[in-house]
Amino acid sequence: MSLSRRTFVRTFGVGSAGALTLPAWLNARGLEAGTFGTDEAVTATWRDGVPIKLDSNENPHGPAPAAVRAIEQSFRRASLYPSKGEQEVRDAIAKANGVAADQVMLGCGSGEILRLAVQAFCTPTRHLVAAKPTFETPAKYAEVLGLPVREVPVDGNLALDLKAMLAQVKGAGLVFLCNPNNPTGHVHGKAAVTAFVEAALQADPEVIVLIDEAYHEFVADPSYGTSIPMVSRHPRVVVSRTFSKIYGLAGMRLGYAFGAPATLTRMERLRLDSAIGGLTQAAGVAALADPMQVTREHAANLEARTFTIDWFTKAGYAVVPSQTNFILAHIKRDSAKFKDDCAAQGVLIGRVFPPLTQHTRISIGTLAEMKQAVQVFGRVLA
Ligand SMILES: Cc1ncc(COP(=O)(O)O)c(C=O)c1O
Numbered sequence: 001m002s003l004s005r006r007t008f009v010r011t012f013g014v015g016s017a018g019a020l021t022l023p024a025w026l027n028a029r030g031l032e033a034g035t036f037g038t039d040e041a042v043t044a045t046w047r048d049g050v051p052i053k054l055d056s057n058e059n060p061h062g063p064a065p066a067a068v069r070a071i072e073q074s075f076r077r078a079s080l081y082p083s084k085g086e087q088e089v090r091d092a093i094a095k096a097n098g099v100a101a102d103q104v105m106l107g108c109g110s111g112e113i114l115r116l117a118v119q120a121f122c123t124p125t126r127h128l129v130a131a132k133p134t135f136e137t138p139a140k141y142a143e144v145l146g147l148p149v150r151e152v153p154v155d156g157n158l159a160l161d162l163k164a165m166l167a168q169v170k171g172a173g174l175v176f177l178c179n180p181n182n183p184t185g186h187v188h189g190k191a192a193v194t195a196f197v198e199a200a201l202q203a204d205p206e207v208i209v210l211i212d213e214a215y216h217e218f219v220a221d222p223s224y225g226t227s228i229p230m231v232s233r234h235p236r237v238v239v240s241r242t243f244s245k246i247y248g249l250a251g252m253r254l255g256y257a258f259g260a261p262a263t264l265t266r267m268e269r270l271r272l273d274s275a276i277g278g279l280t281q282a283a284g285v286a287a288l289a290d291p292m293q294v295t296r297e298h299a300a301n302l303e304a305r306t307f308t309i310d311w312f313t314k315a316g317y318a319v320v321p322s323q324t325n326f327i328l329a330h331i332k333r334d335s336a337k338f339k340d341d342c343a344a345q346g347v348l349i350g351r352v353f354p355p356l357t358q359h360t361r362i363s364i365g366t367l368a369e370m371k372q373a374v375q376v377f378g379r380v381l382a
Pocket of ligand 1: 056057108109110111112135178181182212214215241242243244250253254255
């Protein structure tokens with residue numbers, strides 16, 4: 001059964017109280033946008049003064065339709081513990097990526113995988129190596145646990161400084177390599193990543209290298225390639241992915257990692273049992289099974305991203321070449337103020353990533369949203 005507007009409203013209990021009772025994520029885009037993802041609906045919500053949400057690199061078209069159907073069909077299984085279903089998800093991920101199921105582990109979002117890696121592999125005497133700026137979870141969690149962190153600034157082109165990172169590997173517990181990197185959007189080619197990983201593994205006999213591929217499905221650069229094949233060759237390599245981006249399932253919390261079984265076990269034993277809910281499992285399996293999901297979202301993102309990059313470039317602001325569902329633009333002024341000013345006009349954009357305090361990270365929404373958003377950017381930057 002497909003999710004009609006009426007069944008959606010019934011399902012989520014939105015009655016006469018209307019929009020006031022909607023969950024926050026739905027309020028942000030409007031009911032129609034959340035259900036159907038139409039450009040008209042998004043435009044309508046904009047006219048109603050609802051913010052355009054370009055702050056968290058979510059999928060602006062909503063969840064993969066196949067996942068929504070699977071969630072609907074799974075409501076009745078909510079009384080059962082979901083532990084057995086994890087195997088089905090791991091099997092589906094393994095099949096889709098050409099690895100064995102025992103080379104896959106699941107997480108409550110890939111954020112949990114990143115935390116588990118810090119907890120499992122770093123110690124008071126074995127530090128974390130991470131770029132600056134990069135996705136903050138590993139460094140923040142290491143700080144919470146009182147574990148040492150060595151942050152390596154990105155280079156002049158805002159690419160990860162692989163040489164400088166390598167120099168910090170000796171004695172490390174974990175190296176976090178985000179490719180493409182959030183927030184810069186920069187991608188490193190397969191040859192460069194492979195050379196880096198092999199040199200890092202040689203530099204220290206214990207270190208684990210984690211390659212975060214949260215934005216993998218958006219990349220078109222022919223020099224890029226996933227690092228998944230490396231996990232079969234190198235037991236000290238872990239690759240993480242997520243359903244939060246191209247599959248539109250950020251709210252369901254499902255991430256996964258590839259690695260050697262013994263390496264994954266070191267993280268797995270720190271996980272909560274039955275952490276992945278049954279509806280989430282059903283959503284993940286169904287989303288993977290739809291061959292058009294990635295193709296469709298990749299194309300829509302590329303069109304809206306190209307439009308947005310062109311706008312900034314024509315307006316005289318450099319944009320880091322992006323292979324993701326966000327861009328980083330150099331706005332030549334304080335980005336915290338720019339963020340506040342855009343929010344005041346109904347467009348939410350990304351947080352500030354020190355030390356890049358004059359750059360702004362903007363998630364790519366629908367083309368209709370971006371056409372509205374650039375008008376606000378234009379007014380604020382004027
Ligand atoms: C690079 C990167 N890794 C991991 C995550 C965590 O995502 P999730 O926990 O939703 O899988 C994000 C979220 O934005 C991210 O940008």
